[in-house]
Amino acid sequence: xxxxxxxxxxxxxxxxxxxxxxxxxxxxxxxxxxxxxxxxxxxxxxxxxxxxxxxxxxxxxxxxxxxxxxxxxxxxxxxxxxxxxxxxxxxxxxxxxxxxxxxxxxxxxxxxxxxxxxxxxxxxxxxxxxxxxxxxxxxxxxxxxxxxxxxxxxxxxxxxxxxxxxxxxxxxxxxxxxxxxxxxxxxxxxxxxxxxxxxxxxxxxxxxxxxxxxxxxxxxxxxxxxxxxxxxx
Amino acid sequence: xxxxxxxxxxxxxxxxxxxxxxxxxxxxxxxxxxxxxxxxxxxxxxxxxxxxxxxxxxxxxxxxxxxxxxxxxxxxxxxxxxxxxxxxxxxxxxxxxxxxxxxxxxxxxxxxxxxxxxxxxxxxxxxxxxxxxxxxxxxxxxxxxxxxxxxxxxxxxxxxxxxxxxxxxxxxxxxxxxxxxxxxxxxxxxxxxxxxxxxxxxxxxxxxxxxxxxxxxxxxxxxxxxxxxxxxx
Numbered sequence: 001x002x003x004x005x006x007x008x009x010x011x012x013x014x015x016x017x018x019x020x021x022x023x024x025x026x027x028x029x030x031x032x033x034x035x036x037x038x039x040x041x042x043x044x045x046x047x048x049x050x051x052x053x054x055x056x057x058x059x060x061x062x063x064x065x066x067x068x069x070x071x072x073x074x075x076x077x078x079x080x081x082x083x084x085x086x087x088x089x090x091x092x093x094x095x096x097x098x099x100x101x102x103x104x105x106x107x108x109x110x111x112x113x114x115x116x117x118x119x120x121x122x123x124x125x126x127x128x129x130x131x132x133x134x135x136x137x138x139x140x141x142x143x144x145x146x147x148x149x150x151x152x153x154x155x156x157x158x159x160x161x162x163x164x165x166x167x168x169x170x171x172x173x174x175x176x177x178x179x180x181x182x183x184x185x186x187x188x189x190x191x192x193x194x195x196x197x198x199x200x201x202x203x204x205x206x207x208x209x210x211x212x213x214x215x216x217x218x219x220x221x222x223x224x225x226x227x228x229x230x231x232x233x
Numbered sequence: 234x235x236x237x238x239x240x241x242x243x244x245x246x247x248x249x250x251x252x253x254x255x256x257x258x259x260x261x262x263x264x265x266x267x268x269x270x271x272x273x274x275x276x277x278x279x280x281x282x283x284x285x286x287x288x289x290x291x292x293x294x295x296x297x298x299x300x301x302x303x304x305x306x307x308x309x310x311x312x313x314x315x316x317x318x319x320x321x322x323x324x325x326x327x328x329x330x331x332x333x334x335x336x337x338x339x340x341x342x343x344x345x346x347x348x349x350x351x352x353x354x355x356x357x358x359x360x361x362x363x364x365x366x367x368x369x370x371x372x373x374x375x376x377x378x379x380x381x382x383x384x385x386x387x388x389x390x391x392x393x394x395x396x397x398x399x400x401x402x403x404x405x406x407x408x409x410x411x412x413x414x415x416x417x418x419x420x421x422x423x424x425x426x427x428x429x430x431x432x433x434x435x436x437x438x439x440x441x442x443x444x445x446x447x448x449x450x451x452x453x454x455x456x457x458x459x460x461x462x463x464x465x466x
Contacts, residue, residue, distance in 0.1 A: 021247075104373075124245075126252065127360070133335040
């Protein structure tokens with residue numbers, strides 16, 4: 001009997017925003033794996049750390065932060081082979097994942113490599129998107145409105161089209177693109193409807209109108225645009 | 234001192250997909266409020282029922298299922314006035330909400346009426362969207378892909394445009410629109426990339442390729458389209 005591969009969403013950062021199921025599986029885990037900045041900290045591990053058992057075995061996935069895909073692919077190849085070896089011995093492996101595993105999450109790279117070979121289960125997590133909306137007090141979308149999730153590194157003309165087409169827009173991976181994204185939003189006359197948040201739900205969370213946001217922004221930052229003024233009544 | 238108004242996301246249905254924070258606040262609640270089908274059951278209450286204290290006071294919000302907005306607005310007006318009376322006495326009120334309160338959630342109608350008058354806190358929940366992706370084993374989006382959330386009742390031409398523009402599409406409120414939506418998706422030659430799921434994470438969950446889905450579908454159903462074949466490596 002081989003073990004089961006679990007991909008567990010940890011939510012946006014506040015450990016209390018983990019699900020009951022995630023907490024149960026992490027507490028019982030004999031083997032966990034998690035991504036980490038190569039040579040640096042693991043945000044995923046930091047969210048779950050209080051639940052890890054004393055004798056848990058840890059597989060660290062050192063993910064290089066480079067635009068080229070090759071180095072990251074090699075890191076996931078290596079991690080998958082370590083995880084696979086554990087599963088072969090009959091042990092379950094719990095892969096920790098910030099946010100939700102299948103919503104721009106890192107677990108999908110492990111999943112793509114091992115899904116055919118082992119039993120897998122994915123536990124969804126709170127996305128930074130809805131956690132940010134909650135923290136900002138900003139309803140994202142209602143009724144028949146369209147919500148689009150757009151990535152900040154896209155070129156200006158693509159950003160402009162995608163932001164124009166939706167009723168509400170969530171922009172991820174803002175970071176060093178903030179100034180450029182803000183100019184696009186201002187060009188669309190939507191600056192007054194745009195909010196900025198960084199490190200949502202963590203003790204050092206910052207939130208403000210996009211007009212006042214820092215440039216560049218940190219990696220864990222997001223912009224929310226809601227075009228409807230009061231559609232909630 | 235007036236009480237605090239809490240809007241609590243319960244997740245998609247499996248009670249274990251509640252967050253630790255939601256479970257803590259619901260267990261401690263003296264007053265809860267929740268939407269219910271007029272004259273029928275409350276799905277929200279059913280998710281949280283095992284955590285409710287014996288002496289908890291319950292405010293039921295009977296929401297008429299009509300296309301016209303007036304009757305639902307009257308129901309939220311009435312509920313807000315009951316909730317407001319509780320908050321005025323200094324008691325906190327916990328409003329239970331399926332999924333996430335600010336992602337097409339019912340709490341925003343109460344929030345819009347009371348946010349200026351009382352301290353409020355929103356606790357995000359697992360959306361049916363990511364829970365469905367987890368259950369289907371279907372990564373939603375990665376890297377710089379765009380994900381759009383689209384509502385099934387929109388007219389065909391709007392559906393067609395919105396589905397065409399995104400890399401991944403989640404279609405909510407499918408229900409009686411299923412046949413029409415499926416024809417639009419087939420017309421775009423995307424039927425092979427479309428999956429159907431109903432009652433995600435509940436014991437009677439059903440999932441299948443969209444090609445085989447029942448028409449009409451039940452209210453709690455969703456279609457996921459992921460155009461990229463293998464973007465995860």
